[in-house]
Amino acid sequence: MESALNLAVEQAQEAGAVRIHSIRLRVGVLSGVVPDSLRFAFESLRANTPAEGASLEIEEIPALFWCHSCRLEYQVTNLMPKCPHCHAFSRELRAGRELEVVSLEIE
């Protein structure tokens, strides 16, 4: 979360902002990061920064796999890459490892 906050503050300052009202993140379910932990860390870290009082919006990205045999993309909820049609396990992850700052609302 510290890296995310630093990146947000850097970008806000570059845009000439004095305050950050909200930070929007995209977090893939396979990124290794837990949204609740991010929220907890954000509340401790935001004090005395331009993001003091800012809100944190987290868009969770589901894991998206590609099945070579069925030639289709599918989402999974339990993190295991099992194709819903042929039940084979995918080798190709197409989304779900994202961890990025999408946008900032600044003033």
Add this chain to the structure above:
Amino acid sequence: MMSQQPDSEIHTAQLASGRRRTVQVRQAILSKNDRIAQRNRALFCARGILVVNVLSSPGSGKTALLVETLLALKGDLASAVIVGDLATDNDALRLRTSGAPVVQLNTGAMCHLEAGMIASALKVLPLDELGLLIIENVGNLVCPASYDLGEDLRIVLLSVTEGEDKPSKYPPMFQTADAVVITKMDLAPACGFNRRLAMEHVGKAAAKARIFETSSKTREGLDGWLEYLKEQQRGKCARHVGPS
């Protein structure tokens, strides 16, 4: 920038007229780490060094496997190790018994290695002489999965003592594995290791991974693992020299 404006009245006016606006950032939070990792990767490529990132839970036998690996490769493939732990240089001392150069990184409270730490460690290694660099990551099946270090291969260990379903419990780590090394096979009978079940879990979470079943104690299965490393290193060298 407003903060550099010396006139406080103007500053206030700008603030008052300042409207909320949205700026698009679209940057990876770990982009700094990823940039350094790419620099590491370019440096390794230029020298034809194969780099493997070795990951597992604590106590699954990374250091034991690596000591045996270094001893077996001695004279065949010049290797070095960067090893990460929160504290102590115990692992470095064990690894040095092989004669290979070893750098111990102490991460303090950090649960993983980052690309910048690798870049610093490279300064004290004889890079021009190396064919293989092994990075023994901090024992942890969660956070190290998110940090690219500039490696070619991710090797994830699973010891027979820790439960056959580890790959299903920690999918992000196992999904990034190029190879899974099952360790402590000599203990398999003693702990009732269910090989079929373990293979099923590995196959599901790490479908693209090569699997090796080894024991560092009895040296069972090490030949296949060593051959894999040599073959990957030859491949890297060939790419480094380029097609003739």
